[in-house]
Amino acid sequence: MNPELVGAAGIGVMxxxxxxxxxxxxxxxxxxxxxxxxxxxxxxxxxxxxxxxDATIGDYMISTLVLFLLMGEFxxxxxxxxxxxxxxxxxLGNLPGGLAMASIVGxxxxxxxxxxxxxxxxxxxxxxxxxxxxxxxxxxLATGALCAGGTLGNLIxxxxxxxxxxxxxxxxxxxxxxxxxxxxxxxxxxxxxQIYIQCKRNPVLGxxxxxxxxxxxxxxxxxxxxxxxxxxxxxxxxxxxxxxxxEAAAVGxxxxxxxxxxxxxxxxxxxxxxxxxxxxxxxxxxxxxxxVKFFNSFIVVSGLNEALATWVTGLNVAPIIVxxxxxxxYSVLGTAMDTLSMLFLTVPIFTTMLLALKVDLIWFGxxxxxxxxxxxxxxxxxxNLFIIGGMAKPKGxxxxxxxxxxxxxxxxxxxxxxxxxxxPQIAMWLPNLLKR
Amino acid sequence: xxxxxxxxxxxxxLDSVVKLLTWIGNGAIALITLIFMIDxxxxxxxxxxxxxxxxxxxxxxxxxxxAIAYATWTKQHVKMDxxxxxxxRxxxxxxxxxxxxxxxxxxxxxxxxxxxxxxxxxxxxxxxxFLSIPTGPAVFALSISFFVSCLTSLLQxxxxxxxxxxxxxxxxx
Numbered sequence: 001m002n003p004e005l006v007g008a009a010g011i012g013v014m015x016x017x018x019x020x021x022x023x024x025x026x027x028x029x030x031x032x033x034x035x036x037x038x039x040x041x042x043x044x045x046x047x048x049x050x051x052x053x054d055a056t057i058g059d060y061m062i063s064t065l066v067l068f069l070l071m072g073e074f075x076x077x078x079x080x081x082x083x084x085x086x087x088x089x090x091x092l093g094n095l096p097g098g099l100a101m102a103s104i105v106g107x108x109x110x111x112x113x114x115x116x117x118x119x120x121x122x123x124x125x126x127x128x129x130x131x132x133x134x135x136x137x138x139x140x141l142a143t144g145a146l147c148a149g150g151t152l153g154n155l156i157x158x159x160x161x162x163x164x165x166x167x168x169x170x171x172x173x174x175x176x177x178x179x180x181x182x183x184x185x186x187x188x189x190x191x192x193x194q195i196y197i198q199c200k201r202n203p204v205l206g207x208x209x210x211x212x213x214x215x216x217x218x219x220x221x222x223x224x225x226x227x228x229x230x231x232x233x234x235x236x237x238x239x240x241x242x243x244x245x246x247e248a249a250a251v252g253x254x255x256x257x258x259x260x261x262x263x264x265x266x267x268x269x270x271x272x273x274x275x276x277x278x279x280x281x282x283x284x285x286x287x288x289x290x291x292v293k294f295f296n297s298f299i300v301v302s303g304l305n306e307a308l309a310t311w312v313t314g315l316n317v318a319p320i321i322v323x324x325x326x327x328x329x330y331s332v333l334g335t336a337m338d339t340l341s342m343l344f345l346t347v348p349i350f351t352t353m354l355l356a357l358k359v360d361l362i363w364f365g366x367x368x369x370x371x372x373x374x375x376x377x378x379x380x381x382x383x384n385l386f387i388i389g390g391m392a393k394p395k396g397x398x399x400x401x402x403x404x405x406x407x408x409x410x411x412x413x414x415x416x417x418x419x420x421x422x423x424p425q426i427a428m429w430l431p432n433l434l435k436r
Numbered sequence: 437x438x439x440x441x442x443x444x445x446x447x448x449x450l451d452s453v454v455k456l457l458t459w460i461g462n463g464a465i466a467l468i469t470l471i472f473m474i475d476x477x478x479x480x481x482x483x484x485x486x487x488x489x490x491x492x493x494x495x496x497x498x499x500x501x502x503a504i505a506y507a508t509w510t511k512q513h514v515k516m517d518x519x520x521x522x523x524x525r526x527x528x529x530x531x532x533x534x535x536x537x538x539x540x541x542x543x544x545x546x547x548x549x550x551x552x553x554x555x556x557x558x559x560x561x562x563x564x565x566f567l568s569i570p571t572g573p574a575v576f577a578l579s580i581s582f583f584v585s586c587l588t589s590l591l592q593x594x595x596x597x598x599x600x601x602x603x604x605x606x607x608x609x
Contacts, residue, residue: 017538018515018516019516019518019519020519020531020534020535021515021516021517021532021535022515022534022535022539023513023514023515023535023539024513024515024516025513025514026513026538026539026542029542030542033542033545046549049545049546049549049550050549050550050552050553053501053546053578053582054550054553057497057498057500057578058494058495058497058498059494059497060493060494060497062497063468063472063493063497066465066497066500067468067472070465070469243476246472246493247472247476249472250468250472250473251472251473251476253469254469254473272462275462275465275466276462278465279461279462279465279502279503279506280503280506280507280510281507281512282461282500282507283461283502283504283505283506283507283508283512284507286501286504287504287513288513336518337516338514338516338517340514341514381517381518
């Protein structure tokens with residue numbers, strides 16, 4: 001049988017397995033193993049099984065992922081999220097829709113030390129939702145803002161998806177971290193502007209909170225101090241070449257733990273929980289990475305990625321058109337698939353094609369992360385919607401409110417996406433500057 | 437001896453094993469952090485980085501493979517969850533069992549192959565290049581993790597209700 005045909009059939013079978021609720025890593029590993037066996041013989045497929053697992057998880061680079069996950073857990077214990085929200089509240093609370101803006105800015109600030117969209121949405125929901133509802137904020141705006149805030153979790157470094165992407169494409173973690181910073185800030189500002197316009201046009205949506213003095217504003221900066229130090233230490237360390245990303249993650253983790261100890265928020269129970277949560281997520285990531293390696297090996301021997309690259313380059317279309325088509329594919333997939341499945345399914349296939357078209361994989365990485373975050377808030381399967389929906393349910397807010405509340409934020413994200421496509425310099429300016 | 441009695445016995449046995457693996461896994465995470473800190477501090481303050489730190493990290497990462505067994509036990513592996521919530525409970529249970537059987541098969545193949553590799557490494561006394569630490573035991577630990585995953589999947593396939601109570605669910609990405 002034609003290997004390329006086997007490759008295409010393999011992708012089809014894998015999608016069917018995924019839709020039948022077979023765990024993603026099993027879908028990828030089983031299709032990868034069987035597909036490899038069909039093309040290269042099962043003896044070679046078994047050799048692959050012998051080689052891949054320990055080589056995959058015993059990779060120095062993957063320790064970055066584990067340590068950033070642990071740092072996010074410690075950040076949760078330390079109360080840094082509450083601090084970020086409190087500071088943002090004092091600065092923005094008296095503006096129309098100020099509390100909703102504060103939840104966006106707070107989520108953005110927390111994202112600077114946590115790499116998880118879900119954690120970001122969940123923590124912000126826990127901290128900000130009661131406040132927003134107490135201040136008579138429109139339920140749609142409140143829940144929509146909290147879902148959107150979560151999208152900054154992976155975009156503002158350190159993001160776990162960024163690390164995954166870099167591992168899969170062998171690109172520099174430091175460069176992609178740098179490339180994501182400005183887009184993250186731009187998206188935060190765009191969300192805030194959108195909330196401001198919405199509330200300016202209809203003040204009932206987000207009433208102003210009480211005013212604050214400049215003295216209060218200046219004093220509130222102490223709440224953001226620890227967060228700024230951790231971010232500076234981690235990102236500065238990576239960019240100035242003082243630490244490798246893994247070392248920076250370890251230093252950040254220890255710093256956040258010390259901060260939590262000083263604040264006396266560390267108890268034996270929550271410390272064990274932090275480690276155990278990290279262990280569970282690590283196990284899930286390890287399994288997926290092993291599955292991806294199997295699937296990648298199969299795709300490579302099938303020659304499907306090469307064939308696709310040859311076909312696309314033969315079309316003689318501008319690379320930007322191909323990238324736009326890929327982004328449209330992501331937007332459509334994002335309404336039905338979760339982010340990890342989407343990332344692992346598509347990146348191995350697209351990478352060869354994009355390299356043939358000489359597309360910068362760092363810039364493409366930023367676009368991919370944005371699309372992953374977009375998928376987190378697009379109904380009906382956006383995970384952030386369910387997290388916030390779950391928290392809002394006891395307060396009598398239904399999923400339909402959350403779904404309609406997030407629509408303006410989805411539109412903002414589409415505009416943001418178009419911006420990033422049209423002006424690659426927004427993402428590439430900082431990594432290019434650091435390269436010099 | 438009824439099937440129910442047997443599955444409960446296996447469940448209890450696996451529960452104890454996973455608890456042990458969880459503690460070792462947590463210890464491995466702490467150890468990785470510690471190695472990095474010693475390396476960074478040694479380099480920054482004493483101009484003496486930890487010799488062979490990369491090797492130590494990579495071997496500890498393989499031991500951290502126990503995390504896979506923990507993730508299987510707590511049902512944290514990512515699923516699409518699109519179709520099944522809309523299906524009748526019976527069909528959902530059948531799909532779960534099929535998924536678990538497939539997971540059992542793949543985990544069993546990996547556990548066996550990795551175990552054979554570990555045995556071979558022990559036989560030829562394979563050691564790491566700088567510190568000469570035997571690498572076989574770490575790979576052996578990984579095969580144990582897949583073996584536990586494999587048994588867990590089998591248990592989930594034949595008796596999903598027994599393993600329902602332990603699920604903590606959800607990843608953090």
